[in-house]
Amino acid sequence: MSLRDQCAIVGVGLTKLARKNPDRSSVGFALEGCKQAIEDAGLTKDDVDGLLVVHPSQQGERHGWAGRMADLLGISSDFTATVDCGGATPIVTVQMAAMAIHAGMCKTVLCCYGWQNAPADVPMGLPPGFEFTLPYGEIGATPFMAQVARRHMHEFGTKSMQLGAVAVACRKHACLNPNAQFFGKPMTLEDHQNSRWVVEPLRLFDCCDWTDGGGAVVVTSAERAQDLRHPTVYISGWGQAHGAPLLRPWRNPDSSDWELWSRASETAFKMAGVRRKDVDVCQLYDAFTIVFLLQLEASGFCKVGESGPFVEDGSVELGGEFPCNTAGGLLSEGHTMGFGHVVEAVRQLRRACGERQVKDAKIAYVTGFGGVVNEYPPTFSFSNLILRRE
Amino acid sequence: MAGLLLDKPVPTPSEDSKPFWDACRRQELLIQRCQDCGYFRFPPSLLCPRCSTTNAPWVKASGKARVYTFEITHRPLYPAWDPPYNVAIVELEEGPRMHTNIVGCAIDEIYVGMPVELVFEKLEGQDWYLPKFKPTAAQS
Numbered sequence: 001m002s003l004r005d006q007c008a009i010v011g012v013g014l015t016k017l018a019r020k021n022p023d024r025s026s027v028g029f030a031l032e033g034c035k036q037a038i039e040d041a042g043l044t045k046d047d048v049d050g051l052l053v054v055h056p057s058q059q060g061e062r063h064g065w066a067g068r069m070a071d072l073l074g075i076s077s078d079f080t081a082t083v084d085c086g087g088a089t090p091i092v093t094v095q096m097a098a099m100a101i102h103a104g105m106c107k108t109v110l111c112c113y114g115w116q117n118a119p120a121d122v123p124m125g126l127p128p129g130f131e132f133t134l135p136y137g138e139i140g141a142t143p144f145m146a147q148v149a150r151r152h153m154h155e156f157g158t159k160s161m162q163l164g165a166v167a168v169a170c171r172k173h174a175c176l177n178p179n180a181q182f183f184g185k186p187m188t189l190e191d192h193q194n195s196r197w198v199v200e201p202l203r204l205f206d207c208c209d210w211t212d213g214g215g216a217v218v219v220t221s222a223e224r225a226q227d228l229r230h231p232t233v234y235i236s237g238w239g240q241a242h243g244a245p246l247l248r249p250w251r252n253p254d255s256s257d258w259e260l261w262s263r264a265s266e267t268a269f270k271m272a273g274v275r276r277k278d279v280d281v282c283q284l285y286d287a288f289t290i291v292f293l294l295q296l297e298a299s300g301f302c303k304v305g306e307s308g309p310f311v312e313d314g315s316v317e318l319g320g321e322f323p324c325n326t327a328g329g330l331l332s333e334g335h336t337m338g339f340g341h342v343v344e345a346v347r348q349l350r351r352a353c354g355e356r357q358v359k360d361a362k363i364a365y366v367t368g369f370g371g372v373v374n375e376y377p378p379t380f381s382f383s384n385l386i387l388r389r390e
Numbered sequence: 391m392a393g394l395l396l397d398k399p400v401p402t403p404s405e406d407s408k409p410f411w412d413a414c415r416r417q418e419l420l421i422q423r424c425q426d427c428g429y430f431r432f433p434p435s436l437l438c439p440r441c442s443t444t445n446a447p448w449v450k451a452s453g454k455a456r457v458y459t460f461e462i463t464h465r466p467l468y469p470a471w472d473p474p475y476n477v478a479i480v481e482l483e484e485g486p487r488m489h490t491n492i493v494g495c496a497i498d499e500i501y502v503g504m505p506v507e508l509v510f511e512k513l514e515g516q517d518w519y520l521p522k523f524k525p526t527a528a529q530s
Contacts, residue, residue, distance in 0.1 A: 130399075131401040131402050131403055131404070131407060131411075132401075132488060132489055133477075134399050135399055135400065135401050135513070136477050136489050136491050136520070137398075137463060137466065137470070137471040137475055137477055137491070138461075138463070138489055139467050139468060140467045142467075143461050143463055147459045147460065147461050147477075150459045150461060150502065151458065151459035151502065154459070154502040196465075197462070197465075197474075198464060198465045199461045199465070200461060200462035200474075201461075202461075246458075246459070246479065246487070247479075247486075376433040377433060
């Protein structure tokens with residue numbers, strides 16, 4: 001039986017987002033997001049019987065997040081896991097919540113995230129296992145995404161100005177979002193082009209800043225959602241794909257290295273029973289501008305290699321043909337590992353976004369994208385959700 | 391983060407990758423070749439990701455490769471390296487791709503598709519050898 005529209009997102013929460021917020025631990029941020037989301041749903045914590053936590057991988061030596069979180073929230077959880085697919089994880093937790101509810105394990109699931117970049121109680125360090133990248137001086141997501149960007153530029157002629165168009169669109173939207181990290185800090189394409197190289201071919205404004213913050217959503221059955229306070233936001237379709245396309249050219253010898261993810265979007269649109277042209281608003285993962293371009297291609301909104309021209313001329317800005325990342329995205333709202341994208345999609349469908357509202361938004365498409373790129377082979381996880389309201 | 395990784399880190403082999411790094415000390419680049427389907431695999435692993443069999447003797451790679459992509463790090467996350475420097479992903483003649491540094495040329499001479507050949511570099515003061523690549527000598 002299809003899970004299309006069987007579950008709904010009924011509560012959302014997103015904390016204050018800032019480059020540095022030393023007032024909260026990762027757990028603290030997640031708890032704050034959970035409290036907001038439960039209250040937003042008009043529920044109490046005693047209504048929650050499942051909990052999924054996005055693994056704060058930077059603090060990877062700490063285990064058992066979800067069980068501890070359940071206790072700190074004071075909930076009796078019948079279904080709990082800490083989930084780790086990098087930036088694909090927030091969406092994956094929503095998918096898992098719907099599956100667990102459908103399976104009858106629990107009725108209402110909190111999916112949450114919290115991130116303190118400089119945790120006072122955890123010394124920063126490098127885990128082992130980076131033997132094939134670190135000795136050459138490559139560590140972190142930025143240089144690996146620079147490798148991806150260079151290859152994309154080589155194969156398809158993608159230009160830095162096109163990456164800049166993504167950054168400018170996100171910033172424009174963040175300036176309409178008072179909770180965004182870059183609210184009140186407009187950016188032009190010229191600013192982007194003048195920003196320094198971080199890892200060439202990526203400039204400073206191609207990359208996310210650090211963000212301390214947290215968020216949560218509440219998932220329950222569509223039936224139960226009818227009795228709650230907000231217009232029902234149905235979870236209509238989803239997909240996932242995982243692999244190491246840049247390092248594993250053999251995986252599908254008949255296709256380009258870039259097509260790994262397209263099957264996951266086919267799955268999601270088929271499950272939801274909607275067409276790409278029915279989508280009113282998108283929240284596409286954008287830890288780096290190049291990642292946003294990959295999401296457009298992976299989702300089938302343009303052909304592989306054609307995402308650069310697609311974003312020129314403001315098409316992905318509010319008022320353009322294809323409004324994306326309306327809260328500012330990871331690039332300008334804040335790097336919430338994509339949790340902000342899920343929250344914004346729900347708010348758009350509730351039509352609660354004020355100045356940045358996409359008129360009459362009915363169908364939203366959201367993606368997550370996680371790179372685990374220091375260990376070999378460097379892999380990506382792609383996840384997506386199609387959300388719908390009546 | 392200051393104070394962390396002031397020295398260049400050495401490889402930290404696993405049980406699976408130890409033969410690879412041991413061979414580097416002999417200045418040989420070893421990769422596994424599946425005895426059943428012939429697939430050359432890297433990184434070292436128990437199973438062939440194409441046919442799932444385990445029998446894969448180590449073979450010596452030719453050392454010929456091409457630059458698949460590369461980046462120039464201007465702002466390293468850790469201070470052990472002097473920017474700007476390059477990190478490339480090269481595609482070996484046998485098929486696998488791996489991270490490396492391109493040596494023996496200026497960073498603005500590196501390009502996607504550039505033919506390169508293997509050279510080993512000893513980590514200063516350490517008994518570790520890293521496979522790196524330099525521009526292929528011109529044929530005369």
